[in-house]
Amino acid sequence: MPEIRNNILNESYQLIETDSGLKVAVYNMPGYNAVHAVFATNFGSVDRSFVMNGEKYDIPAGVAHFLEHKMFENEDGDAFEKYAKTGANANAFTGFDKTCYIFTATENVDESLDILLNFVTTPYFTPQTVAKEQGIIGQEIKMYDDSANWRLLFGVLEGLFVNHTIRDDIAGTVESISHITDKMLYDCAKAFYSPSQMFLAVAGNITADRVLAACDRAGFKYEKLEVERLKTEEPDEINYTEKSINMPVSVPMVAVGFKEKMSNPVTLKEEIAGEIIMDILTGPTSRLFTQLYDQNIVNGTFEGEILSGDDYYATIISGETRQPEILLGEITSAIENLKTNGITEDDFITSKNAMYGSMVMDFESVEEVATNIATAHFKDRNVYTALEQLSTLTLEDVNSQLKNMFRRDKKTVFTVMPMEADND
């Protein structure tokens, strides 16, 4: 069986393509009680337009997430009820660029694999079940509407991107999901849930033979299907430079986002270099964070992050502050300083060491290993590629990328302010 190996960890896993076109990865982790399985498709919230066998389909915001909910219901019952018979802890989640169906089990693993492989590939929707789900997801959307952090993130994304669907909430809106029909869900399931489109990653106390036996029992057949994802043309310009909303929060929340220009598709090296730059600029060892923390301008919520996919790359710095103007000024000067002086060798080594440690830690949990294998797979990488690339990354690489980041005219600022009455 094809094996992928890493010498730093002295570990390996199997990656197999079955006759049905389904690709399967199995990471055996001796000593663990549990098995974690991720059955994933790279259909996420950003996918809103595609061509299947020559026909074009446009779908409203929130379909991938809606489909995730509805997949749990089959004609012969609810998948949670089936899992209840095995004791597995099951769930699912939808991201910008993938949907994952997961379970963790310490016993009856074969039976749980059968349930997973079966329900995710057996769509069953009716107008009634779609209507019922509109109620449940409507409540989920409203729960996120009340989350200031969520609103802050999407406020920045909406400011940075003019057309790209990354700016839309993963679950859509109450209005957008009202347009979802059972037929639409069937079309999407056909396009993105056939075995050749999917990936199964399993980690923990299990062998590849057992996983492959489950795939055999599922009886998947190869289905010839031509699916092309259509990307929206995104200009280099941003949508707006600043916006503010009011919510019931105690302290104002600020996010500064930059639209970055990277390769298309974005490379792993660009992602890792960006992480290091953000750590040095905003991390716990940075001058910016430690000074602002001690001046009570920011608290522990202050953070910098990279949000990237094939065709988008944004850097976002955010946190709670009672002095938004001062914080914004300090962030701007810290960026200018770093860009003028460059990153030092000492800062680079410190940050690289920390990143290496964090990457090694990711291999101790069955959940993280299986999820990371699936994430890497959809980016045409293996789960060790990042660890290997980190060791080859140089200070010159990072400084050269830094020069092109944080462009002044590609910046948006989004704030969540307390309600008027709360300011009194």
Next chain:
Amino acid sequence: MKRELIAPNVHLTQLPNDKFKRNRLSITLILPNEREKATMYALLPGLLERAYEDYPTLQRFSRKLNRMYAAQMMVGTSVVGGNRCLRFTAQGIKNEYCIEGEDLLLEMCSVLLGVMFRPCLENGAFIEEWLQIEKYKLREEIEGEINDKRGYCVKNARRKFFGDHLNGVERLGYLEEIDSITPQQLYDCYTRLLEKAVVEIFITANNADTAAEKLKQAFGYKKDGVTKILPVTAMPCTEVQTYNETMDTTQGKICLVYTTQRLLTEEERYHMLVASALFGGTASSRLFKNVREKQSLCYYCAAGFNGFTSSMSVDSGVEHQNTQRTIDAIQYELDALIHGEITDQEIRETQLTISNSLKANYDGLHGLEAWYLNEAIRGSEMTPEMVIEKANRVTAQDIKNVLKLLNLNVIYTISK
């Protein structure tokens, strides 16, 4: 697992670590809670974890930890029933993964003991400037609880439920007390904690003899074995108290809090474990199946039992106009379990879910340690397997009997 008494009131537990990529060391100080010290306990974590004598600034200490391959040094405080815990944890990758061949386990041990016993001081007390910073942060954290509407609703419901009882002492203390705390008062509070507290030390690492020896030596000073961890107490039953708070939110929130009125017996603890999971603790529970899936009333509706206060809370987020309907639906499901049919299949499925989740404790550094720490606080030494065996014997009648003990004391809602 090896557990030994290394000094009066100090236990050291060593857990094997063959499979994890990291090692973990933790020291938990446990004392009966005191209402008047709550705010001081809440200020300690931020002050202690930011620096210590060897790395006397926030930036230098953070840099040191990053150089140690993103090792973490955390100080946290929690309220467990009537007790207060202050926990120091150091974790980082195993020595075999260190690029330069460092002995990271020993370094982590030094950092852990440094943070605990050699904090940065001025004039024999905590540093005034740092205390002012942490006071500001604590004030922000307390005021910021409203940002998470779900958590805010549950916290307020529990405040009404506990009233002035010791079980309800605030983990973050009290806003109005922050200003008056002095560096000397806080330092005295901390030294008293070091002197009096019951101590639970955990080492999750192999080949840790040297680290264990260092930790044993560090606690050689402990002479006082008088302090006792407070046992569980249940809140008395009251008439239902209903509270509604208005807030401009998109979604309404509900939290119901029940008391068992008396302490559960050892056997009833396992009955409640199964009963609360069947009621609202799993994705096949009655609340999930009926209130969420069948009636489509909400995205979440979950029940959780707290064994340290013998109380159960149920919370949900709903359309504002569905608030009363959801409360009625929750009560109906509880009533249906007590008076209606519970099938053997439902019980078996719930037991399987519990078994699955308890066995998974062995697969996480934190889960394993937390399990044995909770057992130590409870004064028990049950393993996950022993609890699974007990849960597997629970019958429908056991579930009905233990749920009958629940009395609804508080309904707290947030609406427009």
